[in-house]
Amino acid sequence: MSTIRTESVDERLLKSIDGFPKSYALIPTSALTRSAIVFVHGFAGSPTGTWCDFQGLSSRYAKEYPWWRDAALFFYSYDSMRSPIYYNAVRLRSFLEYILSVRVDFHHNANDPGPSMNDENPWKYENLLLVGHSEGAVVIRRMVLNAIEALTRHGREQNLDEVKLREWVNQGAHGSLILRARLRLFAPACAGTNFSGVVGFVGNLSHFFSALASSSLVRNELLRGSPVLCSLQTGTDLAYRDHPNIHALTAKILFGSNDQIVYTDKYGCDEIIEPFAEGHDHFSVCKPKHTYMRPLEFVKP
């Protein structure tokens, strides 16, 4: 039986983010902030609709899950119903480079200047967690693979041999906070969705109409075996084979036992966390409650 708790006042500053409508941040005021947690919603989701339970409960249970107390929380919004995965991945990269940059000052606390600005360290934070739900997980992984492919291309342009190219990419990844990120994925759609029509897509009223209003291209991209999902898996597995030390290539995954929307599968480099979230479906798996604290435990640096 849960008991009522005295909620600590959430002392995070609410900030909008220039150039990224509907995305926002909650920045702690009271502590040295070294970690950023970025949330990416799924198909027809929204920053608040999908993740709002994290906002209140991460403050309320800060004593039990102390890493939440000092983390800056970013809630990313994108057009999950009409824009292609690849486009959204490119835009997510821009978003991350903007919010994580030491040049952008979301922090109000004058006592916390953060890392000093220099060419060696362009990042504001030391740790990064990327948290995705459903389609959001696919967008995150595409963004990660794009970053590695870009590094590899850059290395090839310098005519490095295969051994030196791997070292060069590893070194570049080590200097990239984005590629050092840890991935925590709720019910990822990486292995595809298990529906063949609009009716099967929905678990509730708004998702039903969202599916009807969505672009068929996006729905097809998320089908099992789609070229987009296949190339993402192949590319990620190959990249992991060459660069097993790049953290952002691997993911920890939490599925609900009642998920009827996505295939409960993983890439070779992933770990599905057991036990499954018993009694939870595709939508509720990522929503912590007083009686369901798994999401707060799962999203841990």
Next chain:
Amino acid sequence: MNTPESVSHANLDFFVSELWANVDRSSLFLPLKSELARWLLLGAGIGFFDKTEVDKFLLRQQVNWQEAHVLDLDVGYGVELTFFNSFDVRIKMFVANDLVIEDARSDLHAIFRNYMLMNSEILADRDAMGFLATLHTTGDIWRLIVNGGELLPDTSHSVKKLCSGLAKALGYLEHVLAIKGKIPSEMSESRDFDLSLRNELIEMLQEFQSYRLGLAGVESTLRYFDVAGSVFAQCELVIVDDFDPRREIFVELYNLLDRWPDPSNSRAELPRERCWSRYVRQQDELPPTATSRMGHG
């Protein structure tokens, strides 16, 4: 500036940039400033915003309006301003007991912020705002919209756009009603006055938005069924294993909209037959019963 002050300043900055400014940028036909002014007053009353800053902000807006020879917040929009004015006494009564408010401050702030964030998403969404604006058009224009499909040159009233806007609006309603529903059940030892305070805050916020959401009267509420029916008329959904999506969706839609409070009290209960008639577009068919097999996300 100490921490609570900086938090309340940040809250107001966010409100102004993400909600108020969106109204300024919008040319949509909705009386939003009257509604948002009540959000500000209520937020200041519970300490979510800095009261002095809110007073200054509203004063500046009033000066601007007077300079523009506009006498009231949303004059010319054809809305009954008494709808919004009626909330002012209620807000004052709600915030009158500082000690009780202080005791429940964290919960009240969390609820208020949640609603504010959800609303900022709706206000920034062109499809959602387009859909909500059409709920308030005259009957003739409305009939053209739902029957004509691509009526206007910018296609903002195409069925696809209306469907997208409907989805966003319904997502918002689902979320809000879920918050309201889970608060008491989530806590096994809730203090009575806390719960009543929370529920009253939620009800007030819901009622503020009722006009914008088209849920402050029967006719605009019926238009949700018009749009849903138009969407179904244009897509080919098949019945599989006795699962008729059209009837299932009607039941879900009716249950959702019927749970929303109507501050004008113009409807005690949504008229199911009329809703069904609008949904199936006058076809001779009986409405389904109140149960549905769909799950909730």
